[in-house]
Amino acid sequence: MYDILIFLTLMALGFFFGRRAEKKHFKSIRRREAKYRQILAFSERLPPPNTRPVESQLVSGNVVISVDYFKQIVAGLKTLVGGRLTSYESLLERARREAILRMKEQAAAAGAETIFNVKLETASITKGNGQQVGCVEVFAYGTAIIPIA
């Protein structure tokens, strides 16, 4: 009986706070993406050959986002039947965009206009530990190109 109550409380907490955090995060991501749109990010390894002499610098952005209890339960049930894990998809999208944004913020602070060789790494911090609520890390890095004044 108490187990059910604890379970439902955790679910409700996860649902309300997780949803609120996600909405807020997406709003902030959209706002900051608009702000840093002039900084161009390329997966291309090198800048075009006709580029004027520039300085370059490694820039990176790193984010860790935790799954909430509700998302984890829904995903856990979904793994029994298969299909899109929609509750994790939005989580990873947030992490990717946030990591790129943090990288761009660093580039902007260094006075760069473009970033080349942008790469993303992802890692699950709680890998293999089924008892824990999982979290995911996304790391974005690249070479910021800073024009010489």
Next chain:
Amino acid sequence: MPEYENPEVPEGINVSEEHPLKEFILLACGIGAAVAVVLFALTLLAQNAAKAIPFEMEKKLAANAIFSADTENLKSSEFEKYLSTLANKLAKQQGLPEGMTITLHYSNQNIVNAFATLGGHIFVYRGLIDKLPHENALAMVIAHEIAHIRHRDPIIAMGRGATMMLILALFTGGDSAVAQQFLGQIGLVTALNFNREQELAADVVALETLQAYYGHVNGAEVLFEVLGEEEGEVPLAFLSTHPMTQSRIDHVISFRDEHDGRGELTPLPEYQ
């Protein structure tokens, strides 16, 4: 580099339009129903299979596993002999099948409880007898536990419990802790519900036994009044192992009225 620009990212590629609660409810209902059906079918099978286990084998099981726990508190006294005699008389009234024997154990502990377990063993605690005002209520306890044994309820419960654990372990595979927790809840409720049916069946047989033994069932309801006071009311009948106390008392009273079952109450002998 004016010829390049970062396009605005289209929203909603990875964010599903569907409300997450809707997905959860669909999943929970679907998987819950599937598990319930499988559990129900397999436990039904296990129960019927458990009934086919010979009583002799159940006795051996009990001798190995269960019956070793409470021996130090058992008393060999006049009172225990009286209890055994009463149990044997009630067992005779119920007409137990060939080879089925009842072993009654009296435990001098202040616990308000009595239970039947594998191998025809019945445990009665002094704490319960202390609260019973006459022999008729005590006979109701013993007849109820004998009925459980006659119905093979202990071995059925064991078969059901083992099957349920096996299925849940299969479903959850051991590494998905959350799903395991969720599925565990369903299993629990189903198990309790089954026990209630067995309790009700045992009540019916116990009343019939008392009617045959005393010629009336007067005083049987006292048992449930005592148990009800002890537990306090359980909020939901669906979630309780034993049926709601009031409905059991009502059942005794309606049985008494049907059988014109009023008569003299038999006192309990002296004991310590």
